[in-house]
Amino acid sequence: MRNGMDQKRVVIVGGGYVGFEVAKALDEHADVTLIEQREAFVQPPAAIRALLQPGILDQIILPYDRLLKHGQVVRGRATAVSQFEVTLDDGKAYPADYIVLATGSSYAAPFKPAGDSIADFRNASAVVSAQLSAAHSVVIVGAGAVGTELAGEIAAAQPDKDITLVSSDNTLFPMYPCKLGAQLKRKLERAGVSVVLGQRAENLQHVDKPYAGPVALTDGRVIQADLVFPVIGSRPNAGLAQSLPGVTVAPSGRVKTDQWLRPSDYPNVFVAGDIADVGDGMTIVAISRQNPWLIKTLKRELRGQAVEQQKPYLPWKTAPILLPLGPKIGNSWLFATVGDWITRRMKGKDLFIPKYRKAFRR
Numbered sequence: 001m002r003n004g005m006d007q008k009r010v011v012i013v014g015g016g017y018v019g020f021e022v023a024k025a026l027d028e029h030a031d032v033t034l035i036e037q038r039e040a041f042v043q044p045p046a047a048i049r050a051l052l053q054p055g056i057l058d059q060i061i062l063p064y065d066r067l068l069k070h071g072q073v074v075r076g077r078a079t080a081v082s083q084f085e086v087t088l089d090d091g092k093a094y095p096a097d098y099i100v101l102a103t104g105s106s107y108a109a110p111f112k113p114a115g116d117s118i119a120d121f122r123n124a125s126a127v128v129s130a131q132l133s134a135a136h137s138v139v140i141v142g143a144g145a146v147g148t149e150l151a152g153e154i155a156a157a158q159p160d161k162d163i164t165l166v167s168s169d170n171t172l173f174p175m176y177p178c179k180l181g182a183q184l185k186r187k188l189e190r191a192g193v194s195v196v197l198g199q200r201a202e203n204l205q206h207v208d209k210p211y212a213g214p215v216a217l218t219d220g221r222v223i224q225a226d227l228v229f230p231v232i233g234s235r236p237n238a239g240l241a242q243s244l245p246g247v248t249v250a251p252s253g254r255v256k257t258d259q260w261l262r263p264s265d266y267p268n269v270f271v272a273g274d275i276a277d278v279g280d281g282m283t284i285v286a287i288s289r290q291n292p293w294l295i296k297t298l299k300r301e302l303r304g305q306a307v308e309q310q311k312p313y314l315p316w317k318t319a320p321i322l323l324p325l326g327p328k329i330g331n332s333w334l335f336a337t338v339g340d341w342i343t344r345r346m347k348g349k350d351l352f353i354p355k356y357r358k359a360f361r362r
Contacts, residue, residue, distance in 0.1 A: 011096035018102035018273040032071030046351040052157035066361040105234035105274035135226035142231035143167035152325025155191035238275040250277040259312030279315035324348030
């Protein structure tokens with residue numbers, strides 16, 4: 001039951017992992033408008049496995065039409081933000097008492113939609129899936145979470161392939177205790193993946209999509225490949241937040257915030273997720289800490305408690321990470337390194353697909 005505070009208007013820009021969850025949580029407490037340029041949410045981690053199991057796509061593309069019971073989801077691209085209004089590219093403006101910018105990040109195809117079209121994303125995934133099926137040799141450049149999981153998924157589903165994972169770091173996941181990276185490397189190698197550490201790939205033909213061709217390393221080696229995946233990190237979609245008055249932009253392109261996730265001179269505008277430079281990584285686990293804080297803070301603000309009277313946001317010291325290498329094996333760091341069973345139960349088995357389908361009432 002709505003509690004009489006529905007006159008307060010909350011406009012959220014971006015329907016990704018931050019935006020949809022915050023919108024859903026505030027739907028009973030405010031007049032919520034979620035602005036999103038796509039007609040459906042896509043679950044990127046599961047998009048990796050979808051390259052090996054294309055049928056998964058139908059389970060991880062989730063339309064927004066059932067997300068909110070009271071508020072509205074508006075399909076459009078926000079182009080301007082003032083203190084009390086968000087304007088779309090069609091000129092329509094949405095007034096707001098509170099604004100949350102959660103415009104996320106871009107990634108190499110086909111792990112996230114490159115544009116607004118879900119049909120184009122489906123097509124890109126199908127094309128790469130076919131290329132992968134036909135390839136005998138695969139090189140993955142970049143050994144972050146996406147690259148490492150991709151190597152594991154391919155090795156589990158198509159073990160006859162020659163797979164090479166290239167990292168510029170001397171260990172896998174050097175920001176975590178060495179046991180995590182060492183165990184992942186060992187499991188990948190047991191699965192048939194060649195792990196090349198401490199080498200950069202030079203002169204990649206593309207950085208935004210897979211392609212066929214050789215990969216030259218800094219030590220002079222050249223690896224021939226039927227398919228090269230450039231998996232070298234996310235790029236924050238922070239242009240809208242960067243346009244706010246008083247914003248400080250970090251070298252990464254993310255925007256810095258005060259201790260209550262506010263980036264600008266506007267005290268009622270918040271940012272979260274991949275565009276927020278608050279000490280968290282650009283991961284889904286990062287927002288598992290940001291989202292509850294933001295929801296609780298905004299609920300209290302709606303009840304009249306000023307943000308400055310509430311507890312500041314504290315980022316993860318070292319965020320947990322779940323790294324399945326296919327549906328059965330993997331390693332994770334949950335304040336200690338854990339192995340196959342926990343990783344499989346928490347993520348590898350179903351990649352959170354049932355959780356998100358339930359959130360979108362599918």
